[in-house]
Amino acid sequence: MNNTWWFQRFTDYAERAFLVEADTVYNYSALTARIEDYHAEFKQSGVQAGDVVALHGDYTLNGIAALFALFGLQAIVAPITSTSQAEITLREEAAQAKWRVQARKDLLTQQLAETTDPHDYVVRLKQSQHPGLILFSSGSTGTPKAMIHDVENLLAPFAHKRARRLCILIFLLYDHIGGLNTLFNGMATGAKIVVPPSRNADVVAQAIETHKVKLLPASPTFLNLFLMSGAVERHDLSSLRFITYGTEPMPDSLLKRIKEQLPDTALIQTFGTSETGITQTISRSSESTLIKFDDPNTEYKIVEGELWMRSKSQILGYLNHEMSRFTADGWFITGDLVEEAQDGFLKIVGRREELINVGGEKVTPSEVESVLLELPEIADCLVYGEENAITGHNVAAKIVPNGEHEPRKLKRLIKQHCRQLLSPYKVPVRIVLVDENIFGERFKKLRAKQS
Structure with a gap:
């Protein structure tokens, strides 16, 4: 584990502030110490390379350290934030988890009942000696699709990130590709990451004011609430330099109102899927919902108005679902409908199914x-x-x-x-x-x- 680029990076950032959790600020040296402690504890418990671990956690020092300690063991991690027992059971069964780790407060490792023979993708990761990550579809009914990533591929783009002095508020959830992308990007660059006590608009605004947050990643739905709540007027948000938005289409009228309320903040649209990872994009301007893909690790094409993507960081496959949304040559059919502008920019207009x-x-x-x-x-x-x-x-x-x-x-x-x-x-x-x-x-x- 100490030979991984990411652990060395965290060590280099030792004295930098890493995480603001409740009223406590942890530096990167606290993170590396906790990762090493958990790595030893997991080994003693019997967790081995290639084991599937359901990690119940959040953006706490414990939750983040447990995630990277398991990566260091070359385990395959399925982060779970739900507190619904029915949903937890569905996800643990879909992932064929061998272990359950509770990491919200004290660390608790529990071995689950033996599962059937491991999936071919799990075997492949174990043979390659790479850690894995399992994410789940957010569908509200039925069994969620379990998507398995090779973590080496997923983290590779962050290895070339340069150190920056940035304070980021983390908003999207711990088991969401967008939230994890924010976490990985922040940690790779030595950022200070602020975890708000809740996602209430005033609580988020207070956290931005108190900690001089420069970057807020959020969804258009939350940004609309942010404006309508009046939190923008009640708090000093002058530190906020960037807002990134994604996960759903941004209404043009809402983007206009955000820019009017926060004229000194750059508004940047992001794009990604759980299947292909987050893609680097360029927004035409803060007033425009037009974007251009600018990522050497991702290809795209438009087929009958629908976006298809193929990336170096895309999933190995689904553990419990057929692969009909992937073509034989690896293109992922996103289901996102786009309109093309003449200058190579695109507008995401919605989902085909909607x-x-x-x-x-x-x-x-x-x-x-x-x-x-x-x-x-x-x-x-x-x-x-x-x-x-x-x-x-x-x-x-x-x-x-x-x-x-x-x-x-x-x-x-x-x-x-x-x-x-x-x-x-x-x-x-x-x-x-x-x-x-x-x-x-x-x-x-x-x-x-x-x-």
Whole structure:
């Protein structure tokens, strides 16, 4: 383990601040000491190279140290953040985990019941003496797809990163490719990583103010909440130099409002999938949702308006699912629909599975949502398709009002606004006013099974 490039890098950063957890600041020397302690403890417990370990943790010193100690043992790690026993069971079974490690507070290692013969991908990693990482699809129903990465491939792009003096607030979850990418990038460059006590807008804003955070990675859904909550006005966010956003399409109207509220902050769109990893991108500007892929490790092409990708850091495969989204020559069919600009930039407009077919005309929810979010009376919205016996589908919208409004007047205002800016078939036929969240714990819109 001490011969790995990443452990040497952490050692070089010894006296730098590494992690702000609650009211405690740990430096990189505390991280390397904890990694070495856990490495010895795991070996004593019997964890071996090629073993699959379900790691229950978060962005704590313990959780991060356990992750890298297991990488150092060449184990295959399945990070799990869920507290639902049913979901935990599904994920541990999908990964065929041999060990369960609790690393949120005190370290607890438990051997699970013997599983069936290991999957071919697990055998391949063990033979290559490479650690592995298992991530899961975020589907809310059924068994999640277990995707297995070769960690050597996944971490390779970070080995060439230069040291920087950067303070990053980590937002996306510990078992999410975007969250792990932020963690790996920050650790490779010797960044100070701030873990907010919660993902409440004011708590995040206070953390930015207190620790002079320069980089905030987040989803468009959270950034909308950030603005609507008023947290931007209540806190000093002058240290914030960059906001990166991804995981779902950014409405143009929302991007405009963010830039108006934070004019000195650069807004950068990111892109990645759990299957192919995070791809380096260039945003045309902070006011534009157009991006260009600029990554020597990733190829892409557009097939009938859909983005296909192939990368050096993509998964070996699924442990529990067929590979129909991969072509025979290794292209991953992302399901993301794109529009091409003349200068090589692209616009991610939505998911193929979310397209609304209105009598043969295709509607992307993000286009309608961008128009709806122009209205100050709307705090948030979710556009989806409803079945229609004549046209196939109608456009429908769930609306979270901003303040108190008379329902009939608000619905009439929404219809008038949409008719002015959208083709008739794109105007929501049904409008439902709701006061509950229309997003999940990952701060992404919940589009599945709307009714």
